Amino acid sequence: MLLPIHPKNPPERLLQKVVDCLRKDGVIIYPTDTVYGLGCDIYSKKGIERICKIKNISPEKSNFSCICESVSIISDYAVQVSTSIYKMMKRTLPGPYTYVLRASKKIPRHFQSERKTVGIRVVDNHIVTDLVRLLGNPMLTTSLREDDNILEYLTDPELIHEKYKSIVDMVIDGGQGGIIPSTLVDCSFEDDTFEVIREGAGSLELLY
Numbered sequence: 315m316l317l318p319i320h321p322k323n324p325p326e327r328l329l330q331k332v333v334d335c336l337r338k339d340g341v342i343i344y345p346t347d348t349v350y351g352l353g354c355d356i357y358s359k360k361g362i363e364r365i366c367k368i369k370n371i372s373p374e375k376s377n378f379s380c381i382c383e384s385v386s387i388i389s390d391y392a393v394q395v396s397t398s399i400y401k402m403m404k405r406t407l408p409g410p411y412t413y414v415l416r417a418s419k420k421i422p423r424h425f426q427s428e429r430k431t432v433g434i435r436v437v438d439n440h441i442v443t444d445l446v447r448l449l450g451n452p453m454l455t456t457s458l459r460e461d462d463n464i465l466e467y468l469t470d471p472e473l474i475h476e477k478y479k480s481i482v483d484m485v486i487d488g489g490q491g492g493i494i495p496s497t498l499v500d501c502s503f504e505d506d507t508f509e510v511i512r513e514g515a516g517s518l519e520l521l522y
Contacts, residue, residue, distance in 0.1 A: 316475040318487040319343065324441045326448070332370055333448045333482050341365055342472055343458065344445070345488030346381075347438040348410045348496050348515050350474055351455045352482070354382050356425050362454060369403035369483055370458065373424065379412050380425070388434055391452060393418045398506045402521055408438040410515035414500040427452070431502045441488045441519030457495055469493060 319328050334486045339360040343352050352368065354361025376395060381387055385407050389395060392415035395403075403413055417425075417432040426432060435455060437443065446453050467512045468474065471487035476486065497516030501508045510518060 316472065316479075316487055317484055319386055319441050321439070324444050325340075326444070326487075329441070329445050329448050332445055332486065334450060336361070336453065340483040341368070341481075341486045343471075343478060343482055344442060345439060345471070345487040345491055346435075346442055346455070346496075347408070348469070348492050348494060349457045350359065350491040351381075352458055353381070354450050354453045355449065356454050359422075359424050362424060365454065365456065368478075374430070374518075376458050377423065377433065378454050379435055379488075380421075380476045381435045381437055381446055381455045382417060382452050383436070383443060383446045385436055388415070388436070391420050391432065392416060393417050395501075396506045399501045399508065402501075402508075403436075405408060406434040406516060406520050407444070409436075410438070410494075410496045411435070412496045412498045414498070414511070416502050419422060427441045429502065433498070435496065439488070441486060450492075451463055469491045471522050497507070 336355045341354050341359045341361055341364050343350055352365055352507055366376055385403055393413050412433045413434050414433050421432050451454050470489040475485040495521050496514040497514040498512035500511050
């Protein structure tokens with residue numbers, strides 16, 4: 315199903331359709347502030363298994379991230395976030411950054427990495443922010459990048475739908491997607507240090 319949703323003023327009735335899909339172990343493709351993402355409810359083990367199959371990776375070795383509604387609730391899903399790291403996240407989010415943090419008990423085991431960490435995003439996109447708010451908990455996110463090659467169908471929602479319509483439940487058309495992924499920052503260390511794992515759309519200058 316291809317579902318057009320206005321990116322600035324997403325109607326709640328349409329978002330509720332997506333939420334209903336997610337709560338039934340659905341897998342969706344949706345716009346973010348960077349590239350189009352593939353996702354499901356983080357508490358849906360079946361949904362995560364489906365995404366692993368689509369991405370051709372093992373669930374035990376996956377390192378997925380999740381999208382939170384706001385910075386203020388990150389502490390519910392991550393532990394030992396220092397004041398300086400929290401200030402950095404407040405400075406850069408919502409925005410094109412993914413922060414790797416130590417997972418709290420609210421993150422299900424089937425979602426955590428082997429290091430018991432979790433990647434967390436707060437995106438600058440009204441559709442996704444409102445969607446996660448209605449869902450009531452974070453949503454898994456992983457990009458549609460394939461072998462690091464950016465192809466046209468990864469940015470055009472109609473072409474994305476043509477390619478994935480038989481293996482996902484819904485594709486949200488929120489306009490043309492980007493081609494640069496988020497900047498990935500590892501903040502899972504025991505002190506206040508962090509390491510930039512991948513330079514993406516988020517400016518490195520804002521981290522310091």
